[in-house]
Amino acid sequence: MNVAAPQSTAMRWIYLAYMLVFFLYLAAPLVSAAIFAFNDSLFPALPWKGFTLDWFFGSTEPMLGLFHDRRLMEGLKNSVVIGLIVSTLSVAVGTCNAFLFERRSFPGKSLLYVLMIVPLVIPGVILGISILVFASMIANGVEEVFGWEWDFLRPGTFLVVIGQFSFLVTIATLVIAARLRKFDVSLEEAALNLGASRSRVLMTVTLPYLTPALFAAFIVSFLMSFENFNTTLMLVGSDAPLTITMYDRMVKVGSTPVLNAVSVFLMIGSGLLALLSIFAQRGKGQA
Amino acid sequence: MSRSDASKLTLFLLFTPFVLWMLLLIILPQIGVGYLSLREKVGPGDYTFGLGNYADFLGEPVYWNTLLRTAWMSVLVTILALFAGFPVAYYIAKVANQRSRAALFLMCLVPLWVSDLVRAFGWIVLLRETGLISGALQDLGVIRGPIELLYNDITVIIGLVYTVVLFMIVPLVSTLDGMDNSLLEAGYNLGGSRFTVFRKIVVPYAMPGIVAGSIIVFMLTAGSYLTPILLGGKNSMWFTEQIYEQFVTRYNWESGATFGVLLLVFTSFVVWLGLRLTGQSLASTVAKD
Amino acid sequence: MYDLECQSLTKRFGAYHAVNNVSFDVPRGSFFSILGPSGCGKTTLMRMIAGFENPTSGDIRIKGASVIGTPPNKRSVKMVFQHLALFPMMNVGENIAYGLRCQKENKTDIARKVKSVLERIGLPGVAEKQVSQLSGGQRQRIAIARCMVLEPDVLLLDEPLGALDLKLRERMKVELKLLQSQFNTTFLYITHDQSEALIMSDNVAVMNAGQFEQIGAPQELYNNPKSGFVAGFVGDTNRWPGRISAVNGGEARVALEGGHEVVAKLGDPGLREGAKVEIFVRPETISLTPSLGANRLRGRVDSLLFNGANSRLLVRTGGDELVEVAQGVMDKTLAVRQGDEVELSWRNEHCLAFAVAG
Amino acid sequence: MYDLECQSLTKRFGAYHAVNNVSFDVPRGSFFSILGPSGCGKTTLMRMIAGFENPTSGDIRIKGASVIGTPPNKRSVKMVFQHLALFPMMNVGENIAYGLRCQKENKTDIARKVKSVLERIGLPGVAEKQVSQLSGGQRQRIAIARCMVLEPDVLLLDEPLGALDLKLRERMKVELKLLQSQFNTTFLYITHDQSEALIMSDNVAVMNAGQFEQIGAPQELYNNPKSGFVAGFVGDTNRWPGRISAVNGGEARVALEGGHEVVAKLGDPGLREGAKVEIFVRPETISLTPSLGANRLRGRVDSLLFNGANSRLLVRTGGDELVEVAQGVMDKTLAVRQGDEVELSWRNEHCLAFAVAG
Amino acid sequence: ETLRLLTWGGYAPDTVIKAFEAEYPDINVEVTLSNNEEIIAKLRATGGSGYDLAQPSHDRIMAAQQEYNIYKPLDLAKVETDKMQENLLDAVKTNTTIDGNIYAVPHQWGTSGIVVDKTKAGDVKDWADLCKEEYKGRTSMRLRRTILIGMGYSLGYDPFALYADPAGYQKMLDAVTEKMISCKSIVKTYWNGGDDLSTLLLSGEVVASEAWDSTAFKLYDQNQNFIYVPPSTGALTWIDTFVIPRKGRADDAAYKWINFVMRPEIVTMMSDSTGAISAVKGGIELLPEDKKAAVKLAFDDAAIANMRFFANIPAGLEDMEGKALERIKAATSN
Ligand SMILES: Nc1ncnc2c1ncn2[C@@H]1O[C@H](COP(=O)(O)OP(=O)(O)OP(=O)(O)O)[C@@H](O)[C@H]1O
Ligand SMILES: Nc1ncnc2c1ncn2[C@@H]1O[C@H](COP(=O)(O)OP(=O)(O)OP(=O)(O)O)[C@@H](O)[C@H]1O
Numbered sequence A: 001m002n003v004a005a006p007q008s009t010a011m012r013w014i015y016l017a018y019m020l021v022f023f024l025y026l027a028a029p030l031v032s033a034a035i036f037a038f039n040d041s042l043f044p045a046l047p048w049k050g051f052t053l054d055w056f057f058g059s060t061e062p063m064l065g066l067f068h069d070r071r072l073m074e075g076l077k078n079s080v081v082i083g084l085i086v087s088t089l090s091v092a093v094g095t096c097n098a099f100l101f102e103r104r105s106f107p108g109k110s111l112l113y114v115l116m117i118v119p120l121v122i123p124g125v126i127l128g129i130s131i132l133v134f135a136s137m138i139a140n141g142v143e144e145v146f147g148w149e150w151d152f153l154r155p156g157t158f159l160v161v162i163g164q165f166s167f168l169v170t171i172a173t174l175v176i177a178a179r180l181r182k183f184d185v186s187l188e189e190a191a192l193n194l195g196a197s198r199s200r201v202l203m204t205v206t207l208p209y210l211t212p213a214l215f216a217a218f219i220v221s222f223l224m225s226f227e228n229f230n231t232t233l234m235l236v237g238s239d240a241p242l243t244i245t246m247y248d249r250m251v252k253v254g255s256t257p258v259l260n261a262v263s264v265f266l267m268i269g270s271g272l273l274a275l276l277s278i279f280a281q282r283g284k285g286q287a
Numbered sequence B: 001m002s003r004s005d006a007s008k009l010t011l012f013l014l015f016t017p018f019v020l021w022m023l024l025l026i027i028l029p030q031i032g033v034g035y036l037s038l039r040e041k042v043g044p045g046d047y048t049f050g051l052g053n054y055a056d057f058l059g060e061p062v063y064w065n066t067l068l069r070t071a072w073m074s075v076l077v078t079i080l081a082l083f084a085g086f087p088v089a090y091y092i093a094k095v096a097n098q099r100s101r102a103a104l105f106l107m108c109l110v111p112l113w114v115s116d117l118v119r120a121f122g123w124i125v126l127l128r129e130t131g132l133i134s135g136a137l138q139d140l141g142v143i144r145g146p147i148e149l150l151y152n153d154i155t156v157i158i159g160l161v162y163t164v165v166l167f168m169i170v171p172l173v174s175t176l177d178g179m180d181n182s183l184l185e186a187g188y189n190l191g192g193s194r195f196t197v198f199r200k201i202v203v204p205y206a207m208p209g210i211v212a213g214s215i216i217v218f219m220l221t222a223g224s225y226l227t228p229i230l231l232g233g234k235n236s237m238w239f240t241e242q243i244y245e246q247f248v249t250r251y252n253w254e255s256g257a258t259f260g261v262l263l264l265v266f267t268s269f270v271v272w273l274g275l276r277l278t279g280q281s282l283a284s285t286v287a288k289d
Numbered sequence C, D: 001m002y003d004l005e006c007q008s009l010t011k012r013f014g015a016y017h018a019v020n021n022v023s024f025d026v027p028r029g030s031f032f033s034i035l036g037p038s039g040c041g042k043t044t045l046m047r048m049i050a051g052f053e054n055p056t057s058g059d060i061r062i063k064g065a066s067v068i069g070t071p072p073n074k075r076s077v078k079m080v081f082q083h084l085a086l087f088p089m090m091n092v093g094e095n096i097a098y099g100l101r102c103q104k105e106n107k108t109d110i111a112r113k114v115k116s117v118l119e120r121i122g123l124p125g126v127a128e129k130q131v132s133q134l135s136g137g138q139r140q141r142i143a144i145a146r147c148m149v150l151e152p153d154v155l156l157l158d159e160p161l162g163a164l165d166l167k168l169r170e171r172m173k174v175e176l177k178l179l180q181s182q183f184n185t186t187f188l189y190i191t192h193d194q195s196e197a198l199i200m201s202d203n204v205a206v207m208n209a210g211q212f213e214q215i216g217a218p219q220e221l222y223n224n225p226k227s228g229f230v231a232g233f234v235g236d237t238n239r240w241p242g243r244i245s246a247v248n249g250g251e252a253r254v255a256l257e258g259g260h261e262v263v264a265k266l267g268d269p270g271l272r273e274g275a276k277v278e279i280f281v282r283p284e285t286i287s288l289t290p291s292l293g294a295n296r297l298r299g300r301v302d303s304l305l306f307n308g309a310n311s312r313l314l315v316r317t318g319g320d321e322l323v324e325v326a327q328g329v330m331d332k333t334l335a336v337r338q339g340d341e342v343e344l345s346w347r348n349e350h351c352l353a354f355a356v357a358g
Numbered sequence E: 001e002t003l004r005l006l007t008w009g010g011y012a013p014d015t016v017i018k019a020f021e022a023e024y025p026d027i028n029v030e031v032t033l034s035n036n037e038e039i040i041a042k043l044r045a046t047g048g049s050g051y052d053l054a055q056p057s058h059d060r061i062m063a064a065q066q067e068y069n070i071y072k073p074l075d076l077a078k079v080e081t082d083k084m085q086e087n088l089l090d091a092v093k094t095n096t097t098i099d100g101n102i103y104a105v106p107h108q109w110g111t112s113g114i115v116v117d118k119t120k121a122g123d124v125k126d127w128a129d130l131c132k133e134e135y136k137g138r139t140s141m142r143l144r145r146t147i148l149i150g151m152g153y154s155l156g157y158d159p160f161a162l163y164a165d166p167a168g169y170q171k172m173l174d175a176v177t178e179k180m181i182s183c184k185s186i187v188k189t190y191w192n193g194g195d196d197l198s199t200l201l202l203s204g205e206v207v208a209s210e211a212w213d214s215t216a217f218k219l220y221d222q223n224q225n226f227i228y229v230p231p232s233t234g235a236l237t238w239i240d241t242f243v244i245p246r247k248g249r250a251d252d253a254a255y256k257w258i259n260f261v262m263r264p265e266i267v268t269m270m271s272d273s274t275g276a277i278s279a280v281k282g283g284i285e286l287l288p289e290d291k292k293a294a295v296k297l298a299f300d301d302a303a304i305a306n307m308r309f310f311a312n313i314p315a316g317l318e319d320m321e322g323k324a325l326e327r328i329k330a331a332t333s334n
C-alpha cells in the first residue's frame, strides 16, 4: 500500500481527473499549434479547410513551406550554429566550475558559489542589456581612443553567443556538479593507487563517469540556447536565430501557418533531443 | 614541481574561466548598466551624472505602476504555479508507480523544451476569436457569436503559469522524491490525519523545493517578455517591455538601464524577502539541482 | 489477556505470498520478537498490524477488538521505523509532541508529557535540539519516546538497531530491554539478528519465507529447534549433510557424506531410513576430551580462530568436514596447535538431524 | 626483514593530531591489523602509507626504502578501499587489468594474469561480468584481486568488511585469512571490529586518539592488555571504578565505589595507594562456584541475557555494580534464576587494575 | 559579398532578391525586418555597423543622425537620381541634409490613413471614427506616432504647426492621450506591421483600422471590400528612403540595389509586394493593375490635395511622444 496516495476511491478519481486536466492544459496549446500546421488555409485559424503539407514543403507563395522559406532556414542554421558554439563553451567552462566547486576549497567559496548561481535568477533581458551596454562601452572606447573598430562587440552572433553563454554556464555547472558530487573520490584514489598517472585517472575514470552529465549538459544548453529569446533579442544583429526570425514574422507579418509548421518542427526536434538527454543521464554509469 | 605547487596551478587554471566569466559577463556589465543609469541626458550628445533617471521613474506613475503590476502579477503567477504544480509533482514523486513516473515526468518536460514563442503562439491559435475554443463553444451552442479570449489579464496569467509551472514541478519532484514514505507512515502511525500529515510533514519537507521553484518561477515571470506581450496584446504592460521600449523605441539607453537596475533590485528584494520569510538560503535551494 | 492477536494472516502481492497464514498472540506486557532472514516477510507482517497494508485474509485483534478496516492513524499500535523516520523539520521536542498534538491535547499537558518521557529515556533537556545533533543511540531512544508518549497498547519495532554501529548495538540491546520493562508495554520486535532476538525477548517467532517455523522462548528455540531452518538460523552451529542409515526410537544413525557415522536425535519424527538429512551440532557442545558421548570424530587442527571468549578451533576431519569447536579452546586445560591430531566428541542429544528442505 | 616500517609518523590537520607519533614494523608476509574506535586516525594513517596524505613528520619505508615524496601511483602498496571503489564503468576483467594497463604490460600478459588471479580467488570466468552483477562477497574478492595482480609489497585494507551483512562478514573473515596465506603478501588491515582483528591477524596494533596503545599478538592483547583502553576495547569485559587501598608486589587491594574490596593485578607498575583505578574482569573468568580465587562478590541475579553460547548472567552486587558473568551459565550444572542470591569469584590474575585516564 | 538590408516587411520580396542575385551572382542579400524605431535603435546599438543599407522614413533621419551619427553621406553620383520623381527627391534632400551632406534618397511613398471593410464599417471616415462604440472590439491601430498626429488632426489641432511650440504640442498630446486611452476598449489590438494588419482584416477579426495605404492596396487585391479611406482631416504622407549605415561594408552593392529597384519591371514587382508607390518618375503608372485601381478608388483630387507630409520631427518632441505612447500602452481597458 502506498501511504502517499489517496486512500478513498473518490479521492483517487478526483486526483486522477486533476492530473488529466493538467496534462490537457499542458498539451492544449502545443496540439492546437500543431493542428493548424496542416490546415490548407492562409490563417492558422478556423475554419478547417482540409489537410495539407504545403506549410512544410510548399515551394510557392503564398503557401511557401518552411523548408523553402529562405529566411526561416537561415534562422534555423544560425540557431544551430549558435547553439553548438554556446553549448560547447558552456560545457567546457561548466566542467571547470564543477571541479572548482566540488573538489577545491578556497576562501570565499560559499560566496562565490552563490555568485555562480546568480545568473540563473537575473532576468534574461537584463543580462542582454547589460552585455549590450558593456560591449558597446568597450567598442566605443576602443574606437575613440585607438580608432580600432571592434565590430565583434556590436550586436551580432558573437554577442548572442556571449549573452546566452553567460547564464547557460550556470546551468551546465549545476548539471555537471550534481553528478560530480555523487562521484566517489576513492575511485580516483583507487586508480592512482593502481599506478595511473593523474591525467590517466582523469581520462579513464573521472571523465567516463561524468560523460552522461556532460552530454546532458550539452543538450540542455543547446535546447535553452535554441529557445532563448529575451537575452538574444537585445543582442541580435543581422544574422538572427530562428526564434527571433519567428518573432519578427509573428509581430510584423502576423501569424501564418508556416509558423505552426516551424512550431511542429521545433516540438519534434526538441522533444527528441530532450529524450536523448534523459536517456543519456540515466543510461550508463549508474552502477 | 611539488605536489602543492601542482595543486595551486590547477586551482589557478580552474579559477581562470570562472573569474573571466563572472567578471566580464556578469559583474562588469552590471556595473556598466549601473553607470549608464546614472547618466542624464541634457541635450543631444550631452550628458551629466545624477539620479535624474531614477527621479524620472518615480515621477512617472506609468513606470512604477508597471513595475508594481509586474511584481504582483508575478507573485500571483508564482502562487498559482505552486498550487497547480504541487499536486502534479506530488503525484509524480509519490503516487505514480515506478514506471509511469518516468513517463509522466517526461511528458511534463516536453513543453519545457519548446520555445516560449511556440507556446505563446499555441495559446494565440487556441484562444483567438477564430480559434479552437471559440469555435468549439459556438459549435456546442454555449455562445452565439465568436468570442475573443486573448488580450486580457486572465489569459496572460494562464499563459504565464503555463510557461513557468514546469520550473515549479521539477524542483518539487526532486525534493519530494527524496522524502521517505516512512515519514508519512510515521505521521499517520502517531495519529495524524491526512491533513495534519500534509501540513506538518509533506509541506515542511518540500519547503526547499517550494522555495527553489518559487524563486525561479518568480524571476522567470518577472523577466518574461513574450508571453505577456503576445497574449496581453494592447493590455500587456509588462516591465521588461518597458525596458525594451526604452532601448528600442525610445533609444533611451540611460533610462532603459535605470529600469534594468530597478527590475533587478526589486525582484532581488522580493526573492530575498521570500528567503527570509521561509528561512531558506539561495545556495541550499536553487543550487540543489 | 492478549494485547495483540493475529489469526491466519496472509498477504499476497500478486501471486507472491509475502506473509502466509501466520497466527500468533502476544500477551500483555511481553517482549515478542519475529526473527527471520531478509525478505521473509517480517516488515510486511508489521505493516499489516500498523495498518499500512491490508491483509489478503486473516484477522488482527488489538486488545481483543479486530482492527481490520481501522485506518492507521486510529490504531493504538505505534511503530519505531527501521531508519527511525524522525521528522527532520522538527526539533526533538516537536517530534515527540507530534502525536500529542494530533490528539489535540492542550499545550501544558504536552509540555509536561514531553518533559517526563525525555527524563524516562534518560535524555532530559534535549527537547530544543535538532534531530541531526543527536547520536545514533540517542535518536533511537527519541524514536521510542515519540511512540511511548502516546501510551500505545503495542509498540512495533522494525529492526531498530540495524543502522547502529557494533558497540552501540550491543549497548542498545540491553537498554531496549530495560526500556520495555520500564514502560511495561507490549513490544513486537522485528530483527534478522538472532542475538538481538534471543537476548531481549520473552518469546520469539522464527519466520521463513512468509511463514512461522516455530514460536517459543529463546532457550526453547536454541535448545529444541523444531526445524532445520531454526537450528541453523538461531545460534552458531556445525552443519553437515548425510543420510539416515538406521532409525532407533528417537535416534538415528546418520552416514555423513565424508564417510563417518554419527548418532543424532531425530528433529523430525517422520524421518525414515535412507532419508537425506542435515546434522546440526553446536560448537560449544563439542569437546576435545573424548569422554562426553557416543559421537566421536577424528581430525587434524586446521587453524585456531582466536577471538577471546568466542575463540574457535577449526578441525578438518578425515571426511573433509570442517568442524567448529568452541569448548575447551580457552580454558588452557588443553593446549592444541595447528596440525595436531585430535578426537572430537559430543553427546547424542546435542546432535540433531532434520530433513533437507526441498 | 620488514615490508613496511613507520617511524614516528605524525599527521596534523590544523591543530588537531589525527595521527600522533606512531611507529611500527610489519614483517614480510604477515597479517597486521590496526584496531581502534571510529575517528581514532586509522584511515589517515593508511592514507599516508598509500601516499594520499603527506605526513607532517616521520618516515615511511617500504622494503627498507623511504617513500616520503613518492607520489601514490609510484608506490608499491596497493589498497582495498572501504567501499571497494571498483570502477563502475568497467567490467570485472577491465577492473583487474587496469593496473596492468597502467604499467603498459602487453595484452597477452594482461589476459593471462587476469585469468590466473580470478582463478586464485575462486571466481574463474567472471571477467566479462559487470561489477553490479556480483554479490557483496564476490566484489570484495575482486577488489583484492585487482590489487594482488600487481604483486604489491604491501596490501592495505581499510575496513573492507564494513559494508557487508552479518552472516557474510563472518564468512569473509575466514576467507580473507585464507587469501592472505595463499598470496603470501603482507596485509595491513584496518578495523574497528575486535573480532575481525583477533581472528585474522598475526599482530594487532590497538589505536586510540591518534596513538598506538599496544602492539602484540591477539592472545597477548586479550590476555595481557597494557592499558585500560586495550582491556576495555579488546573483548568483552566488566569494568568497575575504584581506588587502591594497598599495593603489594604486583597486586593491589582496590576498594570499589560500592564498598566491596577486590584484589587485582596492577596493569600499571606505577600505581600507588590512593590512586583512582578501573578494574577489568572478563565475564568468562567469573565463576558462580565460589572456589576459583581470592576475589568474591555476593549479589542477586538481575537477569539472564540468553544468547546461546554467549549467554550472560547479569548480577547486581550489594554495591550496585552490575556484573556480567559468562562462565557456568550454559552448562546446566548450575541452575540459577532471576532473584537468586549468588556468590561470584575469580582468580586474582584475571582481575586487572589500570589508572583512570585523565 | 553580402548585402545586409534593414528594412520594412515586404520591402525586399524574394522575387526581387532572386532577380538581383541573378544579376549580381557574387552578392548575397540578407534581410532583417524592421520599422523606423528599430532601425534607429539597431544602428545606435551597433554604432552604424552590422547593416549595409537601411530604409527609415524621411522624417526620422535628421534627429537620429545628429544624435547618434549612424549614417554616412550618400554619393549621389552613384545613384541614378534622374530616374526619381523630383519633388520627392527634393523633399528628402531638404529633410536629410546635414552640414551639406545628403544622407538619403527616396524609395517609395505612401500615406497613412484608414482601411475599412466597406460592407461592415462604411461610415468610418476619420481617425476618431475608429473609436466609435459600435465598432467595439473591431478596430485596430498602430501604437506609434502616426496615430498621435492623426488623432491630433481629428481633435482639431494642427500637429505639424505645433512642432515649433513644445508647450502647445504637449497640450495636444495630452488631449490625444486621453482620447486614445478612452478608445482603448474599442480597439481590438494594436498592430505592428502591414502583414500583421492584413491578417487581422482578412480573418475578419477587424473591420476598420488605421493603415498604410500600401497595405490597403494589397488587401484590395484579395478582397474588394477592403478600401482605403484617406481621413477627412488629411492622409499623412511618408516617404521611405535609402540610407547607408556609417559602417556599412558593402556600399557598392547598396548602390546597386538602390538603382536596381528603380528599374521599371522591378518597381512593379516591388509595388506588388509592398503596395506602396515607387518614388521613380511615373511611379503610379508602374503599379500593378489591381493596386492602380485601388489607388484610383481611394484618392480623388480632393484627397490628394488634402495630403499632409510628415515634417522632420525635432528631437525633444520625440520624447514627449514616447511618454504619451507609454501612457496609452500602460492604461488598462476592458
Ligand atoms: N508492495 C510490494 N509489492 C510486491 N512485493 C512486495 C511488496 N512489499 C514487499 N514485497 C516482497 O515481499 C517480501 C517480503 O518483504 P518484507 O519487506 O516484508 O521483508 P523483510 O522480512 O522485512 O525483509 P528485511 O529484513 O530485508 O527488511 C519480499 O520478497 C518483498 O520483495
Ligand atoms: N582532511 C582532513 N581534515 C581535517 N580533519 C581530518 C581530515 N581527515 C580526517 N580528519 C580527522 O582526523 C580524525 C581521524 O580520521 P580517520 O578517518 O583517520 O579516522 P578512522 O580511524 O579511519 O575512523 P573510522 O573508523 O570512522 O573510519 C577524525 O577526527 C577526522 O575528523
Ligand SMILES: NCCCCNCCCN
Binding pocket: E008, E009, E010, E036, E057, E146, E194, E212, E214, E215, E238, E240, E274, E276
Ligand atoms: N510614420 C512613418 C510610416 C512609414 C511607413 N512605412 C510603410 C511600410 C509599409 N510596408
Ligand SMILES: [Mg+2]
Binding pocket: C042, C043, C044, C158
Ligand atoms: Mg524489513
Ligand SMILES: [Mg+2]
Binding pocket: D042, D043, D044, D158
Ligand atoms: Mg576510516
